[in-house]
Amino acid sequence: MSGMAPTLAQAAVRDRLSRTGLSRRAATDRIMRALAVAAAVISVLPLAAVVLFVTLNGAGALSLDLLTKAPTALGVGGGAATAILGSLQMVPLAALVAIPIGVAVGIYVTEYAGPRSASVVRFAADVLVGVPSILIGVFVFTFLVLPFRQYNAIAGSAALALIMVPVIMRTTEEILLLVPRSLREASLALGIRRWRTVLSIVVRTGLGGILAGVMLAVARAAGETAPLLFTALGSRLINVGGFGQPMDALPLFIYNNSRQPYAALNAQAWGAAFLLLVFVLAVNVAVRGRSLFRPSPK
Amino acid sequence: MSIETRASRVLSGRGSRLPDRLFGGTTLVLAAGLVLVLVAIAILLAASSTQTWRAFGLGFLTGTGWNPVSAVYGALPFIAGTIESSLLALIIAAPLGLLTAIFLAELAPRWLAAPLTLLIELLAAIPSVVIGLWGVFVLSPFLRVTVESFLVQVLGSIPVFAGPAFGVGLFTAGVILAIMILPTIVSISREVISGVPSSQREAMLALGATRWETVSRAVIPYARSGIIGAVILGLGRALGETMAVTMVIGNTDAVPGSLFAPAQTIASKIATSFSEAGAGMELSSLIALGLVLLGITLALNILARLLVHRATGGRRIAV
Numbered sequence: 001m002s003g004m005a006p007t008l009a010q011a012a013v014r015d016r017l018s019r020t021g022l023s024r025r026a027a028t029d030r031i032m033r034a035l036a037v038a039a040a041v042i043s044v045l046p047l048a049a050v051v052l053f054v055t056l057n058g059a060g061a062l063s064l065d066l067l068t069k070a071p072t073a074l075g076v077g078g079g080a081a082t083a084i085l086g087s088l089q090m091v092p093l094a095a096l097v098a099i100p101i102g103v104a105v106g107i108y109v110t111e112y113a114g115p116r117s118a119s120v121v122r123f124a125a126d127v128l129v130g131v132p133s134i135l136i137g138v139f140v141f142t143f144l145v146l147p148f149r150q151y152n153a154i155a156g157s158a159a160l161a162l163i164m165v166p167v168i169m170r171t172t173e174e175i176l177l178l179v180p181r182s183l184r185e186a187s188l189a190l191g192i193r194r195w196r197t198v199l200s201i202v203v204r205t206g207l208g209g210i211l212a213g214v215m216l217a218v219a220r221a222a223g224e225t226a227p228l229l230f231t232a233l234g235s236r237l238i239n240v241g242g243f244g245q246p247m248d249a250l251p252l253f254i255y256n257n258s259r260q261p262y263a264a265l266n267a268q269a270w271g272a273a274f275l276l277l278v279f280v281l282a283v284n285v286a287v288r289g290r291s292l293f294r295p296s297p298k
Numbered sequence: 299m300s301i302e303t304r305a306s307r308v309l310s311g312r313g314s315r316l317p318d319r320l321f322g323g324t325t326l327v328l329a330a331g332l333v334l335v336l337v338a339i340a341i342l343l344a345a346s347s348t349q350t351w352r353a354f355g356l357g358f359l360t361g362t363g364w365n366p367v368s369a370v371y372g373a374l375p376f377i378a379g380t381i382e383s384s385l386l387a388l389i390i391a392a393p394l395g396l397l398t399a400i401f402l403a404e405l406a407p408r409w410l411a412a413p414l415t416l417l418i419e420l421l422a423a424i425p426s427v428v429i430g431l432w433g434v435f436v437l438s439p440f441l442r443v444t445v446e447s448f449l450v451q452v453l454g455s456i457p458v459f460a461g462p463a464f465g466v467g468l469f470t471a472g473v474i475l476a477i478m479i480l481p482t483i484v485s486i487s488r489e490v491i492s493g494v495p496s497s498q499r500e501a502m503l504a505l506g507a508t509r510w511e512t513v514s515r516a517v518i519p520y521a522r523s524g525i526i527g528a529v530i531l532g533l534g535r536a537l538g539e540t541m542a543v544t545m546v547i548g549n550t551d552a553v554p555g556s557l558f559a560p561a562q563t564i565a566s567k568i569a570t571s572f573s574e575a576g577a578g579m580e581l582s583s584l585i586a587l588g589l590v591l592l593g594i595t596l597a598l599n600i601l602a603r604l605l606v607h608r609a610t611g612g613r614r615i616a617v
Contacts, residue, residue, distance in 0.1 A: 029508035036405055039397035040414060043484060046477040047421040050432045057435075101328050108325035117329075123603070124333040130531075130599035131339065131592065132538025134565050138572070138588045139339045142346050151573075165332065195321035216423075223425025226540040226565070230573045251427045255541060258431050266435070273428045284423040288416055 051277070058274025061267040071236045076264060080272045082238050083253035089240070090153055090232060090249055091222050094160035098221075099214055102165045103203070106172025106210075111198050122173070125166040136162050137227035145231060153239070153247035156232025163224060164217040171213025175206040212287045219283040223276055225251035250276050340592060347586035349579055358586060364551045364567075366576065371583035373590060378553045379468065379561035380591070383543065384536035386472025386557075387479055392529050394476075395483030399525075402484070403491040404513050415488065422481035430545035433474045438465040438546050441473060446558055460556045464548065467560045471547040478539055479532035486531060490524030490609050491517060524609025530602035534595050540565040564591045 069079035105125070109118045136159050144155035179202050187197040203210070228234070234252040239245055250272050257269035350358055350371060361372020398418070402411045442465030450461035494517050502516040503509075518525070548560020549570050562570075564587045575581045 029510040032510040036401035040401040043398040108329040134540040225427040
């Protein structure tokens with residue numbers, strides 16, 4: 001910066017002397033600031049457009065049939081009940097597996113690991129978040145579908161769990177780091193064992209934040225399509241409890257119905273998209289919106 | 299047990315430490331498992347695609363045919379589609395995202411910046427398939443009759459901009475990807491810019507600089523490596539994004555000859571062909587495509603994280 005400062009000072013002095021230089025700089029300033037405002041407006045537009053169109057097309061497609069009926073063979077009538085039931089089974093199963101693992105790894109990183117192994121695990125989690133979700137699907141396919149020659153809902157849940165674990169781990173870690181050291185020390189000084197201290201004091205203190213992270217991970221998993229394409233595959237039959245069989249899910253239903261040439265099926269896709277969007281946005285607003293009203297802990 | 303023996307046990311570290319060991323050990327095993335999964339993904343993808351690598355070698359990367367009947371497999375159309383659609387997304391999203399981040403971090407009053415940041419984060423939360431649905435039925439017809447037909451009319455004599463404009467194709471895929479990586483670029487850049495010490499700004503303003511000069515000459519250079527990291531992270535996301543792209547890119551296995559031609563990315567090829575692929579060479583080649591994608595995204599991710607890490611002095615940023 002040292003090389004630049006004198007030239008700028010000189011420019012400022014020169015501008016005092018000649019009015020035109022100053023007005024040119026002021027004009028640049030005004031134009032760029034206007035551009036920044038315009039960019040911010042444009043950046044918000046897609047969200048508004050997606051929410052608007054999904055609501056317009058989707059709310060009208062909502063009906064009792066959509067919620068309660070299975071798809072029909074000819075694409076006339078029917079509904080998304082298979083998909084809703086499938087999501088309601090696969091996502092909770094994935095969460096059931098991913099929550100304890102994610103929280104445990106977060107605990108390892110903040111409470112047990114040395115600095116080097118902590119950064120290795122952290123890095124692995126960060127990289128895992130960056131692995132395209134379709135490759136998670138391919139990965140799970142190679143060992144949970146291929147050997148059995150059968151698409152199945154277990155594989156779908158496993159793929160979703162793999163996507164949730166690093167997300168839950170990272171929020172757990174961030175929250176546990178905020179728990180004051182003195183709380184740990186006070187508990188240990190009372191003779192309480194380490195594991196008990198971690199669970200009853202540290203995790204207990206950060207429980208709200210961990211839950212928030214879990215909710216975000218669940219919302220994300222509920223909307224994932226790519227990892228389910230060749231694990232759970234999708235199904236046009238009602239499947240309750242048949243985890244060894246193919247199972248439908250809301251995102252799969254939206255994808256498959258959007259590719260059909262029938263307007264009625266496309267409308268069902270919009271209806272299902274509306275359901276999914278309402279769920280995902282509700283969770284996200286509930287979790288992230290809180291920070292609007294109080295200063296962030298960072 | 300007398301109090302003395304109990305105290306001596308506690309002090310000597312013996313006694314029933316089993317639960318402690320068990321608990322700590324479990325978290326260690328699970329953490330190691332997380333690291334191993336990453337390694338396992340690479341190994342399994344490599345192992346399941348050996349047939350293809352043996353048959354074609356590195357020629358797989360430059361081959362242009364994809365024909366299960368004659369058993370010819372080449373990745374070039376998909377590599378080209380992936381890189382071109384992602385670059386297009388970057389060209390749109392990088393300047394837009396950076397300017398938005400500057401507005402949020404430097405220019406906007408707090409009461410406006412906070413809700414706007416939330417809205418942009420919400421865009422990232424929308425499921426890819428929902429954006430794809432909107433892309434197919436709303437964005438793509440809109441682009442076809444507006445931007446695409448305009449560009450074809452004005453620049454159509456240049457091969458890159460040659461028509462016809464289908465609506466579905468490389469261009470729409472690029473726009474959709476730009477929308478999807480925008481939140482990544484905005485939120486990381488915003489955090490990096492907010493982290494620039496205020497002394498940088500004050501010194502510049504004290505010299506008589508305008509707000510924009512302060513931002514462009516004192517703040518942005520300071521935050522440069524973090525902003526580059528944010529853009530690369532966005533690129534990594536664009537390369538691997540599947541559903542929305544699959545729905546709007548037109549799914550044609552050819553190196554796109556024009557900006558508006560239908561194309562295929564690695565991810566969209568896997569998404570559309572995998573479940574119908576015959577076991578053997580076709581499946582192996584699709585997994586080989588996946589391995590190529592994994593290599594590219596891992597390299598970019600690691601590079602980006604190192605850049606962002608350096609720019610924030612080790613403070614982690616959620617993406």
